Amino acid sequence: MTRKTVLLLSGGLDSATTLAIAISQGYEVYAMSFAYGQRHNHELLSAARIASQYGAKEHRVFTIDLGGFGGSALTADIAVPKDREEKTMGEGIPVTYVPARNTVFLSFALAWAEVLKAYDIFIGVNALDYSGYPDCRPEFIQSFEQTANLATAYGVEGKQRIRIHTPLISLTKAEIIRHGLALGMNYALTTSCYDPTPEGKACGHCDACQLRLKGFRENAMPDPASYA
Amino acid sequence: MTRKTVLLLSGGLDSATTLAIAISQGYEVYAMSFAYGQRHNHELLSAARIASQYGAKEHRVFTIDLGGFGGSALTADIAVPKDREEKTMGEGIPVTYVPARNTVFLSFALAWAEVLKAYDIFIGVNALDYSGYPDCRPEFIQSFEQTANLATAYGVEGKQRIRIHTPLISLTKAEIIRHGLALGMNYALTTSCYDPTPEGKACGHCDACQLRLKGFRENAMPDPASYA
Numbered sequence: 001m002t003r004k005t006v007l008l009l010s011g012g013l014d015s016a017t018t019l020a021i022a023i024s025q026g027y028e029v030y031a032m033s034f035a036y037g038q039r040h041n042h043e044l045l046s047a048a049r050i051a052s053q054y055g056a057k058e059h060r061v062f063t064i065d066l067g068g069f070g071g072s073a074l075t076a077d078i079a080v081p082k083d084r085e086e087k088t089m090g091e092g093i094p095v096t097y098v099p100a101r102n103t104v105f106l107s108f109a110l111a112w113a114e115v116l117k118a119y120d121i122f123i124g125v126n127a128l129d130y131s132g133y134p135d136c137r138p139e140f141i142q143s144f145e146q147t148a149n150l151a152t153a154y155g156v157e158g159k160q161r162i163r164i165h166t167p168l169i170s171l172t173k174a175e176i177i178r179h180g181l182a183l184g185m186n187y188a189l190t191t192s193c194y195d196p197t198p199e200g201k202a203c204g205h206c207d208a209c210q211l212r213l214k215g216f217r218e219n220a221m222p223d224p225a226s227y228a
Numbered sequence: 229m230t231r232k233t234v235l236l237l238s239g240g241l242d243s244a245t246t247l248a249i250a251i252s253q254g255y256e257v258y259a260m261s262f263a264y265g266q267r268h269n270h271e272l273l274s275a276a277r278i279a280s281q282y283g284a285k286e287h288r289v290f291t292i293d294l295g296g297f298g299g300s301a302l303t304a305d306i307a308v309p310k311d312r313e314e315k316t317m318g319e320g321i322p323v324t325y326v327p328a329r330n331t332v333f334l335s336f337a338l339a340w341a342e343v344l345k346a347y348d349i350f351i352g353v354n355a356l357d358y359s360g361y362p363d364c365r366p367e368f369i370q371s372f373e374q375t376a377n378l379a380t381a382y383g384v385e386g387k388q389r390i391r392i393h394t395p396l397i398s399l400t401k402a403e404i405i406r407h408g409l410a411l412g413m414n415y416a417l418t419t420s421c422y423d424p425t426p427e428g429k430a431c432g433h434c435d436a437c438q439l440r441l442k443g444f445r446e447n448a449m450p451d452p453a454s455y456a
Contacts, residue, residue: 062292063291064290064292099338099339099340099342099343099380100335100336100338100339100342100376100379100380101339102379103335103338103339103375103376103379104332104335104336104338104339106335107328107331107332107334107335108328108332110327110328110331111327111328111329111331111332112327114327114328115327134378134379134380135378135379135380137378139378140375140378140379143371143374143375143378143379144375144379146371146374146375147331147368147371147372147374147375148328148331150362150363150365150367150368150371151328151330151331151362151363151368151371151372152327152328152362152363
């Protein structure tokens, strides 16, 4: 029997690769994106294209109100940092951090999983390149998995465990790209930039663009995304 | 300095009592309700009235898409059970259970707390009367608290811990009511019914009504709520 999985799909490079991995492992993928008050919706358009092209069974966009909290450069009127040196990126919590984002996203994934009777959740978090985000660390994921099992009917019935899959958690950006290319991923479809132009071209200077460009450089190939 | 707290306020008897407790302990309360696809919005109107009357600093209603998942009698077109015997209520997971509801609600509370720089979250869960809900159990709350501390900037800075307060967790309904009355709570303002009339009158027969009526009976007083 095909196993169902809920997969968090932002439309960026990491979650697209995670989708390709889940599909390659034979999962029936229910992809989930969020309109959470992002300053742009190019990544949601990318998510829809990727879900359809790589064979997700279903793709839903949930509108939630995280932007209303403020507190992040990705949702509020705070400048996205540009051209930072890589060593600076890992220091402290970046202003692009969205409060409790992965906790909220994983909670929704859990709700959908419970309704679908799915026991697996995929999330493309990566601890290496984004060490500044507290909710990308393995200890957070492990703790959420434990909470998820206590939170749900599964936890009471105790028959089957919820598992949070994080296939990218210890990979470098270059390794993620290599992995995705081997699975046939077309990275031109993905959107990573924190601050794209109105037409959806990447800025090339924010942390996300820089990490991505470096990843392609280390694979000695050009990034197929469209840059301003 | 007054400590800020985020408090989940449904408009029911339990969360109203929790608000009175938090206020009596000197907290500055940011009350949070959700429009999550409930079949009726009487409880949101009750929440607004209670927040204003009992001195919450702010009350916000967040619209989220839990109803879209289906799977519960509180959001989907499944009949609310009526006139069940009390011993049956504790058996298994009730059809009124909303998938991962408290995980989703607490995640939002955590996001707001982080933006407000609050370290305390109050939730009126009760393990005694609703033993069927997995996400009302103390072990779930403890696990969520641990996850919350790993999820957020606090977890990285390690200066101050998030605490999830559950002052009602081991009280009976009768004890909760006694506690609230001592703090001046007017329970006519609260809405507990799972299936009220269009005018907002309680049905008197669902599990929530029955538990509540029994609680007042054990205090030898009438329930001031309006019944159909």
